[in-house]
Amino acid sequence: MIGKLLRQPWVFSFGAAIAVWLATIAYTGGQGAGAILTAAFSFATFTIIVGLGQMMVITTGPGNVDLSIPATITLSGVVAMKVMDEDTGRMVIGIIAALGAATLVGVFNYGLIRLLRIPPIIATLSSSFLVLSAAISYGRGIRIKPPEPLAQFAETQVFGIPIMAFAVLALSIALAMVLSRTVYGRSVLAVGQNSRAAWLAGLNVDRTRFLTYVLSALLAGVCGILLSGFSRGAALNMGEEFLLASIATVVIGGTSVAGGRANVPGIWGAALFMYLLVTMLNTFGASAGIRLILTGLMIIGVIVAAGGEEQR
């Protein structure tokens, strides 16, 4: 039983998250143990949302990655706040507009990849410049406050756990089911393992990848809306830190970078680990340089530990 559990690549990210948390509260003498976890769940949810999208994209095969996630977060946040204009009655329109904009980004991304045959890494990077420029010219750096219900949804907690985390948990379970039970989900895995074999087996490779890029953009859109509710306003640099975070959570979480193998629980462990790691180093009072070095080393450590078990 334990041996079986240890073979799961996601165990390591959770183990690392717990170890880091214990080290932090050992340093503070137990002070703030619960509050640190609450904060971790609040902030990790945003990383989890985009991490799930990135995981799906990476799973569709080598070379597939979505670098436009930060720009899409910013665009959807700006569109949502501007359309809602602090008016509760316009919340639904704002959400639809923001998700619509995000969907367009996804469609555009795959258009570049498929029709113009640009490698995904270049296509999504260049589209992110266009998307960010669109957000800048549409928003002009404006920080409009979210309507009160949206802000409250993003902030409400039950027993110290934000309700947003429960919503994202439901989303994660749904996505795990999609991956293992539906034709689309299994196609994603099959295409990622060998796209030619999947094509010969009669799977629609293009449609699978297209849907995946749209899904990733859509999740980035959801993240943008929630994030602007949580931090009470959209800002032009709100998505910036999610580029590395989205990829790192996927890799640390045990999803295969070569594609074909996804790992939903690992995203949770990795997102919590990444947040708690920064918290720990901040609490220890480590300087920025040491913090970056240690972050790098620990990420490598977790990947090596998890990767060793992967080669079965």
Added chain:
Amino acid sequence: MLKKTLACTIALSALLATGVAMADTKDKKIALSNNYAGNSWRQAMLKSWDKVTKPAVEAGIVAAADPFTTSENQVTEQAAQIQNLILQGYNAIVVNAASPDALNGVIKQACDAGIIVVSFDGIVTEPCAWRIAVDFEKMGASEVEYLAKKMPEGGNLLEIRGLAGVFVDDAISKGINETAAKNAQFKIVGSVHGDWAQEVAQKAVAGILPSLPEIKAVVTQGGDGYGAAQAFAAAGRPTPTIIMGNRQDELQWWKEQKDKNGYETMSVSIAPGVSTLAFWVAQMILDGKEVPKDLTVPFLRIDQDTLEANLATTEKGGVANVEYTADDAAKVVAGK
């Protein structure tokens, strides 16, 4: 009749006189090389540039004043951009640099090509360029000095720093820490990097807050005060005195607190309109005026009694700003 003619002649000669003074730069072209546009401060900076340089171009003071921004905050990209500007024949380049020393090579190329280079905000160390710098250390020190006056009994401080590895962050932090060391009643019990962004600051503060004792005040670098306030509220802790950084959302929050419970703080940052000062300085140098290589601009400070006036003139989502006129620039150059 005679009087009228006389008046006309005087007016005409006055016009001619100014015309002559301007004539030296009327066919000169100035370019702005900017390394980043992705936050409200930079947006305000570009807007100020447009607002001041467009009328200047229309009035024939200079032939062109074109802004150029690189998409990624990268030294290599900005170096290539400046090389292009040299080839395009600009007479002066006003630059907000991605790095104080990594662009020195290309800046030297520009100087050798006879181009005037004026750096501001993100200044360059190449000796042939002019520098319009803010005394960031003094800015950091002013925050602690304000707190020392406001709360003589002292207490614990939380420091929010900017982007690690940028010299501005080091300079402000140095000013804060040195002044805090001089005022022994203050103790900096925690330090996090907020990257001058509300979301990042909120996240970092929320993470470290549970492990900290009571915080009396938060010293910041601008663009992070509102996020810090959110983090304190979310953790259910009493709101400390948070030094603000002139962003509209920060000032708005301060105003709400002030109306509610008389909350007191101060706000300090560098005005984005410093780009317009750099423009006028470049124009003056092109005009053949003697300008020292190192200039210092005052930072823009907002206090309890000037809050409303500044909030009223700051647009939603923007940064409190001042734009400079040619006269202001002349005063800065004269060291006044």
